[in-house]
Amino acid sequence: MSGGLRTADGLPVEKEQIFRMAQQEMEYRVDLFNKLTQTCFEKCIERKYKESELNVGENSCIDRCVAKYWQVTGIVGTMLGSSKPGGM
Amino acid sequence: MSGGLRTADGLPVEKEQIFRMAQQEMEYRVDLFNKLTQTCFEKCIERKYKESELNVGENSCIDRCVAKYWQVTGIVGTMLGSSKPGGM
Amino acid sequence: MSGGLRTADGLPVEKEQIFRMAQQEMEYRVDLFNKLTQTCFEKCIERKYKESELNVGENSCIDRCVAKYWQVTGIVGTMLGSSKPGGM
Amino acid sequence: IDRLQVSDSLKMYNSLVERCFSHCIENFRRKTLDKQEETCVKRCAEKYLKHSMRVSMRFAELNQGSPTPD
Amino acid sequence: IDRLQVSDSLKMYNSLVERCFSHCIENFRRKTLDKQEETCVKRCAEKYLKHSMRVSMRFAELNQGSPTPD
Amino acid sequence: IDRLQVSDSLKMYNSLVERCFSHCIENFRRKTLDKQEETCVKRCAEKYLKHSMRVSMRFAELNQGSPTPD
Numbered sequence: 007m008s009g010g011l012r013t014a015d016g017l018p019v020e021k022e023q024i025f026r027m028a029q030q031e032m033e034y035r036v037d038l039f040n041k042l043t044q045t046c047f048e049k050c051i052e053r054k055y056k057e058s059e060l061n062v063g064e065n066s067c068i069d070r071c072v073a074k075y076w077q078v079t080g081i082v083g084t085m086l087g088s089s090k091p092g093g094m
Numbered sequence: 095m096s097g098g099l100r101t102a103d104g105l106p107v108e109k110e111q112i113f114r115m116a117q118q119e120m121e122y123r124v125d126l127f128n129k130l131t132q133t134c135f136e137k138c139i140e141r142k143y144k145e146s147e148l149n150v151g152e153n154s155c156i157d158r159c160v161a162k163y164w165q166v167t168g169i170v171g172t173m174l175g176s177s178k179p180g181g182m
Numbered sequence: 183m184s185g186g187l188r189t190a191d192g193l194p195v196e197k198e199q200i201f202r203m204a205q206q207e208m209e210y211r212v213d214l215f216n217k218l219t220q221t222c223f224e225k226c227i228e229r230k231y232k233e234s235e236l237n238v239g240e241n242s243c244i245d246r247c248v249a250k251y252w253q254v255t256g257i258v259g260t261m262l263g264s265s266k267p268g269g270m
Numbered sequence: 271i272d273r274l275q276v277s278d279s280l281k282m283y284n285s286l287v288e289r290c291f292s293h294c295i296e297n298f299r300r301k302t303l304d305k306q307e308e309t310c311v312k313r314c315a316e317k318y319l320k321h322s323m324r325v326s327m328r329f330a331e332l333n334q335g336s337p338t339p340d
Numbered sequence: 341i342d343r344l345q346v347s348d349s350l351k352m353y354n355s356l357v358e359r360c361f362s363h364c365i366e367n368f369r370r371k372t373l374d375k376q377e378e379t380c381v382k383r384c385a386e387k388y389l390k391h392s393m394r395v396s397m398r399f400a401e402l403n404q405g406s407p408t409p410d
Numbered sequence: 411i412d413r414l415q416v417s418d419s420l421k422m423y424n425s426l427v428e429r430c431f432s433h434c435i436e437n438f439r440r441k442t443l444d445k446q447e448e449t450c451v452k453r454c455a456e457k458y459l460k461h462s463m464r465v466s467m468r469f470a471e472l473n474q475g476s477p478t479p480d
Contacts (some may be wrong), residue, residue, distance in 0.1 A: 117303070126287075129285075133292060149307050159295075159298055166287055170286060173316070174283065
């Protein structure tokens with residue numbers, strides 16, 4: 007409990023800001039991953055559920071779906087002035 | 095670190111309660127705005143994406159969609175015993 | 183502020199872990215309840231809204247929908263290696 | 271936990287509005303609700319609340335059927 | 341509150357991507373976007389942003405119409 | 411971060427249940443699952459898990475393709 011500006015939680019201000027940003031980046035990635043997973047499930051997985059294995063068509067559809075989703079993330083990121091795809 | 099009841103975070107109880115309530119009100123508004131934005135996008139924006147500008151029809155649809163959404167918020171709020179539309 | 187390992191928030195580590203777990207369990211149940219409510223609303227409630235009461239058919243549909251949702255939760259939980267249905 | 275219950279009910283309120291708006295409002299030729307839309311919204315909201323209470327009762331019963339320590 | 345605004349805009353970004361992906365990408369025979377898909381995504385994203393700004397303006401006006409103490 | 415991973419997997423679990431329930435359960439004339447619904451749910455859940463693992467592998471590869479400082 008030495009000197010320096012501290013927030014209500016008792017963390018030094020800078021450290022807390024870095025922590026918050028890292029946490030937001032993390033939450034953003036988790037949210038991205040969840041949306042990606044659900045969107046590609048709807049697009050690629052056949053609804054008949056005749057078996058419990060993914061078939062060849064579904065597997066390659068998933069790979070392409072993830073790749074395309076990533077590219078869309080990149081395009082939108084560039085439009086919003088961010089440089090790296092998938093980043094903030 | 096003077097006297098007074100404090101919570102685990104070290105904030106005096108009252109201040110923390112006010113902060114929590116303000117935070118919840120804020121989260122509620124953010125959630126409301128997000129749902130409103132997505133609902134009106136689905137209702138008003140043509141899916142062909144022939145251009146990147148909003149056309150006249152889309153613009154007036156958005157205005158009316160927001161106005162009607164606001165009214166629905168008010169009706170439901172009244173039903174639940176709240177006085178101001180959009181408020182808690 | 184006596185001895186013992188403490189986290190950034192000033193809580194002893196063990197207590198905090200238990201609190202976090204309880205909070206996560208709680209958030210999980212709230213999320214489950216919300217999804218269940220919305221899914222069964224879509225499955226059971228007629229969209230015509232001719233009256234504001236639930237009719238007999240809707241009421242028994244809700245009961246069965248909740249019961250079946252609970253069973254699905256149990257099946258998936260067992261597959262993921264958890265013992266109690268609806269639990270973590 | 272109280273905190274979760276408040277934010278839970280606020281989320282429920284937003285979901286209710288979204289759901290009933292989507293089901294009841296189809297035309298955007300005017301900026302005020304007509305009588306029919308208003309009636310639809312009111313009935314939808316009442317049904318949603320009653321539905322939600324019934325779900326919550328059934329849910330509680332099932333939770334008690336397989337009790338957890340806390 | 342700042343924190344909420346940042347995480348709000350990150351959520352918006354994710355919703356935009358999800359929405360425009362779902363509307364524009366229909367085939368998975370190749371792993372790169374073709375020209376048509378790319379154009380669709382760009383227009384969709386621009387429209388989404390403009391839409392979102394317009395909603396936010398109207399929303400602010402309505403909020404001011406019934407002012408709250410804080 | 412650990413905390414996020416736990417709540418992430420709990421969210422995933424809830425999404426899986428919601429998705430497979432919606433796809434597999436169509437009738438509400440009885441209050442217990444019949445054999446066909448149970449089989450459907452089990453296959454759907456297994457597929458969802460395998461799907462999710464594959465997405466997560468591909469996602470990790472793409473994240474490594476454009477490394478970030480932290």
